[in-house]
Amino acid sequence: MATPGASVASTARDMLSVVESIRLSPVFAGRxxxxxxxxxxxxxxxxxxxxxxxxxxxxxxxxxxxxxxxxxxxxxxxxxxxxxxxxxxxxxxxxxxxxxxxxxxxxxxxxxxxxxxxxxxxxxxxxxxxxxxxxxxxxxxxxxxxxxxxxxxxxxxxxxxxxxxxxxxxxxxxxxxxxxxxxxxxxxxxxxxxxxxxxxxxxxxxxxxxxxxxxxxxxxxxxxxxxxxxxxLTREEVRAQLAGIRDLAEPEPALVARVFDRTDGNPFFVEELVSSGGDRLSESLRDLLLVRIEELPDHAQRVVRMAGEGGDLVEYGLLAAVTAMPEDELLDALRAAVAGCVLVPDVSCGRDAYRWRHALLREAVCDDLLPGERSRLNRRYAEALEGEPGLVPAEEFRTRVARHWHHARVAAKALPAVLAAAAEARGRHAFAEQHELLERALELWDEAPADVRAVVDWEDFGKAEAYPPAGGYVDLLAEKVIAARYAGEHERAYSAAKWALKLVDEEREPVRAAWFWLQRNRLVCDLGRGDGWKEISRARELLAGQPPSDVHAAVLASAAGWAMVHAPSADGLRTAEEAVALAVASGSDEQEINARVTAGVLRCLLGDHERGLSELLATRERAHELDDHLGVVRAGLNLSAELGALGRSAEAIEAAEAAAATAGRHGRGCTAAFALANKAEAQRSLGRWDDAEDTLARAADVVRSPLVRGAIALNRAALTLLRGHDEAAGTHLADARELIGTEASQPQVAIPLRAMDLELAGRRDDREEARRILSTALDEGFPPGQHRHAWPLLRIAAAHAVAEPDLLARLREAAAALPQDAPVWVAYARLTEAELARAEGASAPDAWAAAATAFEPLDRPYELALARHRWAEALLASGQRAAAAALLRQAYETADRMRAAPLRDELAQLAARAGIPLVQEPEAPTAEDDAFGLTAREREVLRLVAQGRTNRQIAEELFISPKTVSVHVSNVMAKLGVSTRGEAAYKARPVLEGR
CATH class of the missing domain: 3.40.50.300 (P-loop containing nucleotide triphosphate hydrolases)
Known part of the structure; x- marks a missing residue:
């Protein structure tokens, strides 16, 4: 078979420089x-x-x-x-x-x-x-x-x-x-x-x-x-197209009608029909397209038919090698194919090549080939590529060789080629394509000769998941399991793992069998068919007494991770520590860091907070030593989360910022954004809402992952809800659900989502919806470690008094089961208890006092303001006006500063009903104030009220907010003892006239 030399390539390039595609429709009709x-x-x-x-x-x-x-x-x-x-x-x-x-x-x-x-x-x-x-x-x-x-x-x-x-x-x-x-x-x-x-x-x-x-x-x-x-195209647009093709100012109406009726306005069919004279359109589209091919010279037809099996675009050098035609004859054939509008010169791939003018032409040519003819052509393509790999771009070589050998039906050649293409796809993170190629390899396995199967290189098989290859069909299944799982094909991965376990002798190969049981554990969870405990337990049984290995460390780390999520216990912690020891013994740094993080989190969940936090700090340093920046970030994120769970939000911010910085230095913008979302959550807890908004804006600047964007949307929903922007909060919640997708069902996401849904339903006074949300939350329960999300949900449910007696009892039961392992959760327990008492109709000032006292040292200003609000309300009910006034002013100052509009409005309304002024001016009253006790600012507001100004107009003139104007108006009316703005203006007329 002839191989084109430099002169051929040069000649082809010269031809490409002078041959242009003939466009049958120079006029762009319609569109x-x-x-x-x-x-x-x-x-x-x-x-x-x-x-x-x-x-x-x-x-x-x-x-x-x-x-x-x-x-x-x-x-x-x-x-x-x-x-x-x-x-x-x-x-x-x-x-x-x-x-x-x-x-x-x-x-x-x-x-x-x-x-x-x-x-x-x-x-x-x-x-x-x-x-x-x-x-x-x-x-x-x-x-x-x-x-x-x-x-x-x-x-x-x-x-x-x-x-x-x-x-x-x-x-x-x-x-x-x-x-x-x-x-x-x-x-x-x-x-x-x-x-x-x-x-x-x-x-x-x-x-x-x-x-x-x-x-x-x-x-x-x-x-x-x-x-x-x-x-x-419409009939008029077909007329314009025909005018361009025929170079006519006005095509004959009969021609337009005939072409439009027979092509139904498809532009490509119009071109083909006109080029065939308009009289050769058969019932078969394929026959119409083959007309163009049949009009070519014989040698050009031969080249075109060979080019069809080369793909949508075929390189000149490859075509020359496959056709084995003399250079002049090949170039003459290609020139004819280009002139006949079948092929088009193309240099987009960086070399001389030809593409089909339209895919339908290639499809017609390929469909016209005989089965044996197709196999022979594919064999010639495969042999040409193996003889000179440089004929095609390097990244396409293995895939194209595999394809041609497979279509040539030569299993001995196809199997190694398909496996090589699969390995390359894995290296490109193209797991879906790797999986499909492995499926083909499994089909070819029995067809390939034994000596071909014996020389397959298994060294890299299962490398990503520490699989111990033995060389054989089961190893292909192991690679298929990994590829399918990474590609999201969990059902197909699960089936492959099940089949492999039928083939593996568990007594002779316990480590390999344990590996497949570990994969089944993960896939069972992915598919929602269980919690994976049965599978991970079987893997542990198989490894009992076996020497240290990566598989053993991975199995124990997974068992510890299961305990962390489902049932934190001392046994789970011991398993994590054993996993650390096995990972160190087997030299698996990744599993060591993974197990150490799990151990640290388990210690925190079991109440050994200081030691758990120390473990996470040490693991972060160990990851630094190993230059494992992913481990550094994972340890830092978990450290931030556990600090936040203990109410140590300032420290949580530092840990999250450090994780974000590490991720940012390594170009991992989405991971950095996730850490910043954690930081914003901690800032929100501290009442630093403006800072939290700035942090989320920083995160949004670097995030691209839909999952992390969903986390940002969730944070924004919480902030906008606190500030009373209910419509915006609803939009953010919808965005969060869409972006997070199926992971929205995970407790750390599902519980906050329900809490915000519950708050919105309560504000709409939609009690039926609120009860539904609460019942669902209580039915599903709160897994270990989720009390940081559960306490706010219970507080919201009680605050909106949405529960009937049976649900109130369930609320109390759920609250009693939640941990109070840090001062912040002790305070939340007292706040929730006070809300429950209020929902049951009790005033309970002592309960509110206990909640406020618990929050005072915790740097939780919003929750403290909530407690002071209800405490003041309870004191007013018992006639303790002076103490209530002080609490109302403290809570109002906090709500106003944080722009917590719903709470601020409730405080203003309560103060107005009680006739308690919330805004006190620093200057002493003048003689004119004596009659009613109005401050200078209140007189200014009253003067504008008397002029008929609205609150917004008053705010614009005095450069204050409408909400502040509302508070001043409420104070004025309380001091004057009136109920309308007109009465206020009339009663204070002497004061206003005196000015």
């Missing part, structure tokens, strides 16, 4: 509305508002042409454009291929790339961004995938910071799953930048079971994505 929509989106992107579009339409309707016209205009306006195309490879899909091809389109801007991406360049260009950004050996695979997504979003955000970037991904119906997931991440996470993302797909290909269908459903739920569905 006025769509172009206006896209141009308007470009203008918004230019203004710094990122845009996201999804364009669907049937084959031939003009999606590519629309984008070509739009991109031409965008470039004229100074935008940087990058187009990536998906390849029709089915389960062989090249991971992230459309992003790689789009990145290549940016390689002409190396200086600009290096300026905005200094930590990425030159890798962003030379190492095939995006996966060149992440070192597989430097991080856990699943963490590496998250890191890859985050860095890609960050890269595009920076590129588009000062210059608009238009990213186009075509033919999404052929996209690999990893590309779809990365695109969804970009759609959700990129914000505050000049980026416009457009993806296209062929709608008539998306059948009921097509993998793109659930992706489209997911995008429909995103408010940030605009869908455009391209319709067929």
């Amino acid at each position: 006025t509305e769509e172009m206006e929509t896209l141009n308007a989106a470009l203008a918004r992107a230019d203004a710094g508002e990122p845009q996201a579009f999804l364009i669907g339409g049937e084959a031939g309707v003009g999606k590519t042409r629309l984008l070509e016209e739009f991109l031409r205009g965008a470039e004229e306006r100074g935008a940087m454009t990058a187009v990536g195309r998906c390849l029709e490879l089915g389960t062989d899909g090249l991971p992230y291929h459309p992003f790689v091809t789009a990145a290549r389109a940016l390689t002409g801007n190396e200086a600009e790339l290096e300026a905005v991406l200094p930590e990425f360049a030159p890798d962003a260009v030379s190492e095939l961004w995006p996966w060149g950004l992440v070192d597989m050996d430097d991080t856990h695979p699943r963490e590496g995938r998250s890191r890859l997504f985050e860095l890609t979003a960050q890269a595009f955000e920076r590129l588009a910071a000062d210059r608009t970037v238009v990213l186009v991904l075509e033919d999404l119906h052929w996209a690999d799953r990893s590309s779809r997931e990365l695109l969804a991440y970009l759609y959700r996470s990129v914000h505050r930048t000049r980026l416009l993302i457009v993806a296209t797909y062929r709608s008539d290909d998306v059948h009921r079971r097509h993998p793109l269908r659930p992706f489209l459903a997911e995008l429909d739920r995103m408010r940030v994505v605009t869908r455009l569905d391209l319709r067929r």
Whole structure:
């Protein structure tokens, strides 16, 4: 088989420089509305508002042409454009291929790339961004995938910071799953930048079971994505297209009518029909398309049929090797195919290549091949690639070889090629594609000769999960379990683990069997089919008496983690300590840090707080020593959480800030944002609400992960609710639920969500909804360690008096079961008890006094103000006016300073009803004040009231808030002993006239 030399490549390049694709429709007909929509989106992107579009339409309707016209205009306006195309490879899909091809389109801007991406360049260009950004050996695979997504979003955000970037991904119906997931991440996470993302797909290909269908459903739920569905052309638009094709000012009406009726306005079919003379349209679309092929010379037809099996785009050198034609004959054939509008020269891949003018042409050609012909052609492609790997881009080599050998039906060659492609997909964090390739390897296993199976390299199998390979079919199953779990295919991973356990002899291979039981433990939890205790217990039984190993350490660390979440106990702590010892003995640093963090948290949950916190601090230092920044951050986040759970919020802020700083130094913006969300929660506890808002704004600047954005939305919901912005709080809660997704059911999220829902229902006086929320919360209970979230929920439930007698009893029962292992929770217990007494109709000033006294030394100003409010209310009921007035003023000052509007309003209303002034002026009363005791500011307010001014108008004139005006008006009316503003003005007329 001939291999093209340098002269061939040079000749091809010369040909590419002079041969142009013949466009059958030089006139861009129709699409006025769509172009206006896209141009308007470009203008918004230019203004710094990122845009996201999804364009669907049937084959031939003009999606590519629309984008070509739009991109031409965008470039004229100074935008940087990058187009990536998906390849029709089915389960062989090249991971992230459309992003790689789009990145290549940016390689002409190396200086600009290096300026905005200094930590990425030159890798962003030379190492095939995006996966060149992440070192597989430097991080856990699943963490590496998250890191890859985050860095890609960050890269595009920076590129588009000062210059608009238009990213186009075509033919999404052929996209690999990893590309779809990365695109969804970009759609959700990129914000505050000049980026416009457009993806296209062929709608008539998306059948009921097509993998793109659930992706489209997911995008429909995103408010940030605009869908455009391209319709067929109207009769008038077909007339304009025909005018362009025929170079006629006005096509004959009969021709327009015939073409429109027979094509139904599909632009591609219009072109094909006109090019065939308009009389050769058969019932079969395939036959119509083959007309164009059959019109080519024989040698050109041969080249075109061979090119079909090469893919949507085939390199010139590869085609030359496969056809084995003399150079002049090949170039002449290609020239004919280009002139016949079948193939189009393409240099987007960085080398001479050809792509099909339309995918439908390739599909027709491939469908016309005989089965044996297809197998033979795929074998020739595979042999050509193995003979000269440089014929295709390096990142495509293994996948394309695997595909060709598989379609050639040569198992001896296909198995090692598929395994190599699977390993490469794993290295690119493309776990969905790795899993599909492993499925193919399992199918090929029995077909491949024994000597081929014997030489498979198992060294890296299961590396990410410390699997001990033995060499064989079970090892393929182990790798499949890992890949499927990382890809989110939990059901398929669970089935593979079950099958493997039927094949493994547990007596002869206890460690391998324990590994599979550990995977089943995780998958049972992921699938919601249990708590995983049975599976983890079986793994521990199998490892009893076995020497230290990574598997043993991982099993015990998981058992300790189970205890931490489900049933904190001394046995769980001993298991964690044993896991630490085994991890040290086996040299597993990752498992050591993991187990140490678990041990520290368990100590805190068991009441040994100081030792637990010391353990977490020591673990953070140990992670520093091991240069394990992920371990540093995990220890720091748990340290912050446990300090917060003890009410030591100031220390929690320091720990969260340190974790955020570490994550930030290593470019992990989303992890840093999560730590900042923890910090904001602690600031909110301390009453530093403005600081908390600033911290959340910092977090929002660096976050891209939907999960972390959900955590920020949850924090914002809590703040806006405290300040009385109920509508905004409801919006934030909805955003949090959407962004957090299924993890919203976890107790640390579900309980705060219910508490805020309960508060909103109480403010609406929707007692039925409030009872439903409370009943659900009590039915599900509060797992160990969740008392920090449970106490506020119980307090809210009692405060709104939503409970009937049986629910009040359940509230008391739930409160009695919650820990009071820190002063803050002792104070919350007293506050909740006082609220329960009030809900039952008791005044209970002593209970409120106890709650206020408990909160006074704790730096919890909001909760202290709550207690003082109700204490004052109880004192007023018993006639103790002076003491109540002091408490009301203290609580009001706090609520006003923190802008806690609901509490501030309740305090003002209570004070008004009691005739207690909340605002006291420092100056002594003048003689004119003696009659009514009005202060100078109150006289100013009264003067404006008498003039008929509203509270807002008074606030604007006196430069104070409307709420403060309301308080002054209430005080004035209380002092004057009147009930209306008119009465107040009339009764104080002597004072006003004296001025």
